[in-house]
Amino acid sequence: MREFFEKTFGPAELSVVDAVFKAWLAESGITKEMPEAELAARAVINLFREGHDTHESLTAAAAMHRGLADLKDPLPIPAR
Numbered sequence: 001m002r003e004f005f006e007k008t009f010g011p012a013e014l015s016v017v018d019a020v021f022k023a024w025l026a027e028s029g030i031t032k033e034m035p036e037a038e039l040a041a042r043a044v045i046n047l048f049r050e051g052h053d054t055h056e057s058l059t060a061a062a063a064m065h066r067g068l069a070d071l072k073d074p075l076p077i078p079a080r
Helices: 002-006 011-028 035-049 055-064 066-072
Strands: none
Touching: 011 035, 011 055, 011 066, 035 055, 035 066, 055 066
């Protein structure tokens, strides 16, 4: 757990996180201005901190992350 909080982000790490986040945005149709984007960014950063620190592993982890999947396909709100 300690490693999670002490993970450092240099230019190379930020590049990986940014690339995966931007790819997720493009795939999901969500723009950076939407509230869902902030939640997605937090999820991607947390996945990176959990040890998914390569582009490939972070992309795979993001694809399997239930919260990110729910942001892409929210449940419909029933009409009243």
